Amino acid sequence: MLVTARSCLRLTLLVLWTALTACALSGRAQARPPAAAPVHYRLEIPAPHRQYVHVTMEVEAPGERSTRVAMPAWTPGSYLVRDFGRHVYDLTAEDRRGRALATERLDKQTWRIDHGGRPFVVRYRVFAGEASVRTSHVDDRHASLVGTSVFLYVVGQLRRPAEVEIALPPGWSAHTALEAAGGDASTARLRAPDYDALVDAPIELGTPSVQTFTQGDATFDYVLTGAEGTAIDADRLVADAARVVRAQGELMGGFPFDRYVFLMRVSEQGGGGLEHANSTSMMMRRSAFDTDDGYDRAARLVAHEFFHLWNVKRIHDRALGPFDYTRENHSQLLWLHEGFTETMEGHSLLRAGLVEPERFVVDLGRRFTRYLQKPGRNHDPITSLSFDAWIKAYQPAANHPNVAISYYEKGDLLGIALDLELRLRAAAQGQQGSLPGMFRRLMTSHGSKGRGITMADVIAAASAEAGQDMRAFFEHHVEGTEEVPLAELLPRIGVAVQASAPWLDADGRPLPRLSRQQRKDRLWTGLSLTDEARVHNVVPGSPADAAGLMLDDELVAVGELRVRTREQALDRLSDHAPGDTVRVTLFRDGRLVQQDLTLAESEARTYRFSLVPAAELPAEVLQLRTAWLGGA
Template sequence: MPGPTRNTRPPVHYRVEIGDLHAHLFRVTLTIAQPDALQRVSLPVWIPGSYLVREFSKNLQKLEARQAGNTPLRVEQLDKCSWQVQCSPARPLVLRYEVYANDNSVRTAWLDAHRGFFNGTSLCLRVQGREKAEHLLEVPAPKSLKGWSLATGLAPRDTNKQGFGSYAAADYDELVDCPVEMGAFWSGSFTARGVPHRVVVAGATASFDGARLLADTQKICETEIRFWHGAKKAPFRHYLFMLNAVDDGYGGLEHRNSTALICKRQDLPRVGEARSTEGYTTLRGLISHEYFHTWNVKRLRPAEFESYDYSGENYTRMLWFFEGFTSYYDDLFLRRAGLLDNAGYLKLLNKTINQVMQTPGRLVQSVAEASFDAWVKYYRQDENTPNATVSYYTKGSLVALCFDLTLRGEAREHRRAKAGTLDDVMRALWLRCKAGAMREADFAEELAAAGHRPYAAELARWVHGRDELPLKALLQQHGVAVLEEPAQLAHRLGLRVGESQGVVQVKTVLRGGAAERAGFAAGDEWLGLEPATKAAARGMDGGWRMSRLDDLMHYAGDAKKVIALVSRDKRLMRLELAMPPALTTWRLAVQDAALMDQWLGPKA
């Protein structure tokens, strides 16, 4: 979109300056060229892609307004995130304020002596009545910080070599969908299917192998663009990965032509290290996941998200598709890009399956319900979360797996040469919905077209029901051996614990397990154990102090019951624990490589 000339005042202009590094303060000047007589502004309460009301206005302070002649105007607060100013429409309205930025995540804003980062939803007041007008973002170069650069997905208007200057956005939605990274970051670039891509990494150490990260990311991007468009071009002109490497952290947030990522420094690839660590594999899966969102949720999106309401929750029952199916394809594309072999892919799939099967909430809540409840459950997890809810990411990915393997299996069984796979369904939805609003009915119709039959029963059971998914049968039909292995002790007990400095801390007590029947509660410190009977006392040789969970089996031996000594709110308690029976978990293995390759092997 052509921008105005240099002499034309933009309708909405933000100037973001570094106010105080050590106080973590950005200073923002908002100029509205032609304000309303009673101009209202507001700050979003959430950021698309992260379904929780985060109340960004809590970090906004010292809001003041002025007009021509530097005349101060009264600013009236209307609610938790909205303000209004009575002014003259004939003169520009200037608002100045500060934003506290001390959240080192991908969702809000951060500023210190080493790095700056912000999403527009945290810093940029929304000018009501001007949301569809062009917005200009100006970030001047900080004079006191040498070596800093700036990166963003916004279109540059007038910038220097380091990226500081002004950027244009067609409207408010685009402005807040392009976060900004600042600092002395590492930068590299590549081209994927004719599209320039840039990767910037903050916080990397001297051992970081940037060339390897670029090469692997390029393979992922080329595979995904080819999946969606074949030989055609991607729906964006350039793409930016912003990766923040920290001591401990993980996550990502998708945007229309960029993504913000966070990972552990130790998970970055290292110079001279050819093998792929588990952490680096996880990082590549995150890159794949967020990049896939460029299509699946940023463009092809739930009908409820066709127009965002930034003032409150935006509900949808479709996150099982937009997050869950993306979670299915993220690791699958690592396999198709040649970054994993079949065994490596099965290891990741195995982890997801066991996570879901060890979550009692899968029998309590459907993935459609979990999608709707994301605002109050998934993003507000507590000790009861595994008992009450299921992740639309993990179970949603298994729902995708079931649909994909069902389509492939029925095509092979009925020898339908033109039968489709889930790949075909995804591409058909992209064309059907014109890369826009999608409903579950659209998915159902494209499934039926690909599989030559309706799939209403599967949608009812797998998406809206709480039945177990037919994973074992489907995997076995596609060359995967499903083996049973002894479960770890925590799973057998129905516990999730933390172990630190010789203390076993109970984090979660799972529904229906031996620990719940014994009376354990989240927050208990498990101190030790005693024999439950005199006969057992001879075998156990008295009581024992525990410093880790595995001590239980070491000291209990073959006892059928023990007395668990716990501390709850500083009160000592004795709980009779019946030793649980042996349980098993799954281990997936390659049984028929040729059959698996029909599913995993073909390039997208």
């Protein structure tokens, strides 16, 4: 190789530039913390009766001059913006030497920390004064911590691991599905692989009773808070939960975890449940357990929340994970995630032997009757009701009953109808199909692989179970507004369906003499009244609507007779027959108004479902019914 003096100079300069660049890059890399550097949180509750959680958050600076931290606006599983940032107080920041750093609140939930590229510490307090499964609550006996209302996150870095240290008040212990990382009697230490996992595991602090049981290779903790000094039978609660766990494990082919935690809190007020990947948070009133019905409700609550570990935590709409914690995460599949979970709740209770088939069928008739009495049940497709849940379901306007229905309620009935369709269609081809089978397929194809689902995936799984294309069912009843075909399907599986009305005889003819209550039941006005005889709802297209009655009208007379209450108004209306026109007098915004109301006959029917005697059924129908009501 021929080397000249000029080329030597160029080579020397190139080597020098390369070395300097490498040193600069090396120094920059050393200044930047590892990508997996955890965010460390320390929680303290120095005065539980004041209901504040003191939080210290330590962050290895990512290299930028400033960093944004934020509090979620909502918590997964509860589809309402709650703006948890409003409960954050006294936020300050400093470097590791204790020198104050400039902070600025950018919006309702976000703060900017100017740290100059150095590690920094954020200190703040969270007020925990709302007792529910969706919010954090602290008092002198316990603390229930919902992660989305306690832990700030580093914006853009949700994948960073988290370490949590909790200074325990004297005598308290910590209970959560988070992985333990050491600790002692005074300090709990926990860790999570990322922020999503951190806030998907509520933490219960206090002195609860804890019972542990196993099923297969999994361990289950049942943590009961607030039952001290009561006659609540904790053993019964745990035994019922164990039966539900076993039934659902059998239905779904095992559990996708090694450990699961039930957090049950009983109190004077509140109720409900919220699902998490490896735990659930539940609340019930203490007074509920004064009767056996309270234990039945607790078993139903467990059955619902536990099945969520598959349906929504692992089998979930693509829109529901990874989460955007700053705003609504709209989904068109809440009818599946919540409504069909209600259906599977019933399946598992039947399989566990906690509900008898006869009772289940009778109760189904009552539920179907209540459903048919709701005027808004088919106003919009249930996909739209799901999407709009954030702004309508949990913030209902006055017209809500006329334009909507709970996607839990309608979704449950649709789930039962789909289950029957799958069983009947598959059986016609000599195969077996069911709603549980559909969920097993979705778990295999998507849930176990961390893949979100779409409507097309649900239809494909249902079609595979039925052995034929199920698209029409979803087009008509899910994406469309056709009536739930329950009354048509049940007789095909050995359930008798009877529709009746209190003023009709067995042949559907009006009774010759009617009682006062029967006359009330026979009339239809489309009018709903409060106890004080104020108009609470007017059904569109009803006689009351045609008469021009409005929300908040105050009825003061029917005909020439004064009325002061709802019962008085109904009594006076029942003095008349369908087809009669009655003058009603009311106050509207302080003005006296009179309207003529033409009464109609009610088309409402009471549905009674019952089991056809086994001896009267063909063998194949009896086999289908036995499998369905056996929770198979």
